[in-house]
Amino acid sequence: MASIKDVAAQAGLSVATVSRVLNDHPSVSEDARRRVLAAVQTLGYRPNALARSLRTDQTRTLGLVISDVMNPYFTELARSVEEEARALGYSVIIGNADERPELQDHHVRTLLDRRIDGLLVSPTDGGSPLMLDAARAGTPMVFVDRWIPGVDVPVVRSDGQAAVRDLVAHLHRIGHRRLAIIAGPAATTTGRERVDAFRAALREHGLELPGTYIGQGDFQAGSGRRVTDGFLDLAEPPEVVFAADNLMALGALDAVRARGLRVPDDIALAAFDDIPWFVHTDPPVTAIAQPTGALGRAAVRALVDRIEGRPGASVTLPARLVVRRSCGEPVPPQSPSPVRRSTP
C-alpha cells in the first residue's frame, strides 16, 4: 500500500508538503497542491489512520459498549449513536457485552488499547476496576441508559418513573391487584430503578409488592421464561406480569404460550422498552417507550463535548406509556406504532 513517501516521490516534493496538502494547511502553493493531488490520484493513496493517530494522539473514534446487541433497544441506540457521531466527524466501534461483566471488560480493554478518544458505556454491572480506573484517569466517558453511582461521569438516560406510575394506574383501573415484576439484575441501575418505581407506584394505590412477586431476571429472554414459569406455579399467581425489558417479555410470552394460556385473559403482560414487534404480537403489548434515538444523540454530544474540552452535561429524558391490549380492557381508540427509521 502506497505511503506518503511514495506520494512525495511521485510528486517530486517532500513528505512535509504532501502532508500539508492533505491537511489543507494554508501555506502551500497552488502548483504543489495540484501535483500532490495528482500523485494521490494515480497511486490511489489513502493515509494510514494508525500512523496519523499515533502521531496526533487522537483517533476521532468513540467506543460504545452496550449490554446486548440482540436487544432491539440497544440496537436502535447503537444506530443513533453511530449516526450522530458520523455527523460530528467521529467513527464508532461497538463492543457487545452480552450482559456478561467479563466480556464488557474485554471490550473496554480492547477499546482503550486502541486509544479511542472517548467511551460510551451502558454498564452490565457495578463497574470493574478497569472501567473505574479509566474514568478516574481522565478517559472521556459517558454512561448511557445505565450508570454506576459514585463515579464522576455524565449520565444520559431516560426516566421511567412517571410512565411506570401511569402503567400501574392503568392496571389498577382495569381491576388488577396482584402485580408481579420480572426484574433486571440488581447490579444494574435500570434493574433496581424499575423495581423501585414499580413498588412506589403500587404503594400509591395501597398495594404491596411481595417477595414472591419479584422474579430475578437478567434482561434476557431465557430468564423471562423461567421467572414467568415460577409465577404461574404459585398457589396464587399474579394477575399481571411486568417485564423490565423487551427480551424478558418475549420469554414471558413463550412461557405463557407453552402452557396453553392466553394473554390477557389468563394473565396480563406489560414491558419496559417499546419495539415495533409489540404492535403485532398476540396480543399487542402495552409498553413503556424510551426516546431511544434522542438518548443516543444526546450521549454522543455529551461525550464529544468532554473530548473537546467542554463540560458535557447529564441528560434525563422522560419515557412514556403506550397502552395496547395485553393488560385487558379498556382498549384505547388507536394505539400508535412506535416510529422507527426516519429521523425528523
Place this chain on the structure above:
Amino acid sequence: MASIKDVAAQAGLSVATVSRVLNDHPSVSEDARRRVLAAVQTLGYRPNALARSLRTDQTRTLGLVISDVMNPYFTELARSVEEEARALGYSVIIGNADERPELQDHHVRTLLDRRIDGLLVSPTDGGSPLMLDAARAGTPMVFVDRWIPGVDVPVVRSDGQAAVRDLVAHLHRIGHRRLAIIAGPAATTTGRERVDAFRAALREHGLELPGTYIGQGDFQAGSGRRVTDGFLDLAEPPEVVFAADNLMALGALDAVRARGLRVPDDIALAAFDDIPWFVHTDPPVTAIAQPTGALGRAAVRALVDRIEGRPGASVTLPARLVVRRSCGEPVPPQSPSPVRRSTP
C-alpha cells in the same frame, strides 16, 4: 498514559527487553521478566495497539459491513461473527450500511484506512469501485449472505431454493393460487435470487408470477407496507404475500392491520428469515430460517484462512421452512421456536 519507555525506566532495562517480555520471546532471563512484569503492574501499562500495528503491519481486526443493524437477522449474524473472531484472537469493527451504497462505501473506506486485516461484506449493491479495487488489490475479503458476481472472493451464504420450493408446495396444498412477492433490491443477489426461486417453484405447480404480483421493496419495513398496500388495491389481490425479509414482513403486517384485515383469513403471509418474534405475532408467521450463527462462524473462518495465507473456501448452507399459522391450515403439530442465544 505510560509507554514502553516508562516501563523500561521503571524496570531498569531497555525497551527491547520489555518488548521481549511482553511478546514472550524465549531469550529473556527470569529476573528481567519479573522486573518488567512488576513495572507493568505498578504503572498500569497497556501496549499501544496503534504503535504495535503500525510496526507489525497487522491489526488483528476484522471489518464487518452489514446492510442493516436494525434487522434482527444481521444483528444475529454480527453477534456470531464477533464471537468466532474473538475465539480466533481477532476483534471486529462493525459498519452499518443501512442499505445505502454511499454509507457502505464510507465504512469500507474507514475500515481500510484503519488497516484492518480482512473485510467481511454483505453488499448493498453491485459493488462500488472502491470495494472492487480493494478486492483486486488483495485485501482479504469474504462475502457473507449477499455477494457480487464476477469478483474472485469466497462467498458464505445460505441457499433458500429448496426451502422456497417447500413453501410454495405448502401454499399450494392449502389451496392458494395467487401468490405475490415483496422483493428485495434487484442490485442485491438475495433480492434477485429469492424472486427467481419463487418463480421457479410456482412454475413447478403450473403457476405464473405476473408483474403485478412482484412488488419492489428495499428490505426495510416501510417498503413492505407500501408494496402490500399496492397489492391490496389491485382488482384481484393476491391470496398470499411472501416477503423477502423479516422487516418487509413487519411492514406487510402493518399494512394489513391498518385496513382492519386479518392474516391469514383475508390474506396469507410468509417471510424469508426467521426471528423469535414470529412465534408470537398474530398469527405466528411461517418463515424460512437461515442457519445464521453457522453462517457467521463459517464466514470468519474463511476470512481468517485467507488472512493467514490459507485458501479460504466458499460455503453454502441450506435454509429450511418453518410452518406456522400465517398461511392458513393445516396447522403443524407444534411449530418450533427458533433457538437463540445459546450456542451448543
Place this chain on the structure above:
DNA sequence: CCTCCTCGTGGAATCGATTACACGAGGGAT
C-alpha cells in the same frame, strides 16, 4: 589456557504520519 557458542541484553533503525525549525527567495519599506 584459548577458542567458540550460547544467552541475555542494549542500541538503533523502522513503520507512516505530523510539525517545529531552518532556510532561501522575493517584495516592500527605509
Place this chain on the structure above:
DNA sequence: ATCCCTCGTGTAATCGATTCCACGAGGAGG
C-alpha cells in the same frame, strides 16, 4: 542598497512499538 517579512519548502525529530545486529559474559570443548 540594505533590512526585514512573508511565503513556500525541506530536514529532521517524534509518536510507541518491534526487531535486526552487535556485544560482553560465561560455559564447554580442545
